[in-house]
Amino acid sequence: KNQVEQSPQSLIILEGKNCTLQCNYTVSPFSNLRWYKQDTGRGPVSLTIMTFSENTKSNGRYTATLDADTKQSSLHITASQLSDSASYICVVTYTGGFKTIFGAGTRLFVKA
Amino acid sequence: GAVVSQHPSWVICKSGTSVKIECRSLDFQATTMFWYRQFPKQSLMLMATSNEGSKATYEQGVEKDKFLINHASLTLSTLTVTSAHPEDSSFYICSARFASGGEQFFGPGTRLTVL
Numbered sequence: 001k002n003q004v005e006q007s008p009q010s011l012i013i014l015e016g017k018n019c020t021l022q023c024n025y026t027v028s029p030f031s032n033l034r035w036y037k038q039d040t041g042r043g044p045v046s047l048t049i050m051t052f053s054e055n056t057k058s059n060g061r062y063t064a065t066l067d068a069d070t071k072q073s074s075l076h077i078t079a080s081q082l083s084d085s086a087s088y089i090c091v092v093t094y095t096g097g098f099k100t101i102f103g104a105g106t107r108l109f110v111k112a
Numbered sequence: 113g114a115v116v117s118q119h120p121s122w123v124i125c126k127s128g129t130s131v132k133i134e135c136r137s138l139d140f141q142a143t144t145m146f147w148y149r150q151f152p153k154q155s156l157m158l159m160a161t162s163n164e165g166s167k168a169t170y171e172q173g174v175e176k177d178k179f180l181i182n183h184a185s186l187t188l189s190t191l192t193v194t195s196a197h198p199e200d201s202s203f204y205i206c207s208a209r210f211a212s213g214g215e216q217f218f219g220p221g222t223r224l225t226v227l
Contacts, residue, residue: 034215043116043205043218044156089155100216104155 002027004092006103014111017080021106023073023090031093035064035075038087038105047075047088077108085110114140116208118219125196126227132192133222135206141186142208146216147179150203162189196226 004025013019025033032051036044048057048064050073057064061078077084090103115138125131135145144163148156160176162168162183170176180192189208193200203223207216 036218041203041221041223043118043207043220045218046215049215100158102155102158107153 002092002094002099002101004090004101004103006088006090006106008106009104010107010109012109012111013080015080015082019077019080019108021075021077021088021090021108023075023092023103025071025073025090025092025101027071027092027094027101029095030068030071031095033064033066033073034091034093035062035073036089036091038089040086044089080108080110082110082112084108114208114210114215114217116142116206116217116219118204118206118222120222121220122223122225124225124227127197128195130192130194131196131224132190133204133206133224135189135191135208135219137187137208137210137217140208140210142189142210143186144209145183145189146207146209147181147189147191148205148207150205150221156205159191193224196224198226200224201226 007022034049035047038044047062050066052068063076066073087105087107089105093100117136119134147159150156159174160168160170162181164183164186168181183189205221207218209216
């Protein structure tokens with residue numbers, strides 16, 4: 001069964017600290033993996049996209065990694081800011097029918 | 113970058129009425145649009161996929177007669193919630209893509225509250 005699981009479910013960190021969010025998937029055949037940031041009451045915004053051959057992709061203070069062998073991805077946030085408080089959603093697309101599966105998301109709270 | 117808009121951003125209606133939500137791709141032609149529903153503290157749940165000029169494909173458990181989708185052009189799709197009830201209150205989000213397997217660009221969402 002194609003699944004995308006994210007951990008932790010929620011996370012509270014202090015401003016300025018780093019954090020890492022995890023995404024494990026069992027999708028096959030894999031096409032690409034995206035991380036989205038969703039602010040409360042808003043639509044998701046893409047942070048990074050990685051295909052099978054890419055291991056690391058950065059977007060400012062966000063760095064995503066992908067291990068296609070173990071089917072794991074992580075999103076590392078450096079020097080967190082209050083505005084990083086949001087839900088981070090891992091989305092995996094698989095080539096069969098170009099379907100996408102959404103993870104349940106990690107809710108990040110950055111405190112001053 | 114690609115921009116997707118939704119209108120209205122929020123709507124409050126009485127039970128039994130119908131509500132129409134518009135989704136527009138502003139700077140690209142979307143071959144496919146998607147409609148999602150999101151309940152508080154939950155992830156997005158795909159409701160249906162629509163391609164311009166053809167009938168929408170609904171996910172299992174989504175009533176096609178209740179959630180009417182019209183993808184009239186390459187830049188506009190509408191979702192009509194017919195005879196809305198309080199349990200239909202949710203955050204509805206659309207997305208659009210211009211190529212198969214390509215990135216989905218999300219709209220800002222529409223908050224529906226049914227009294």
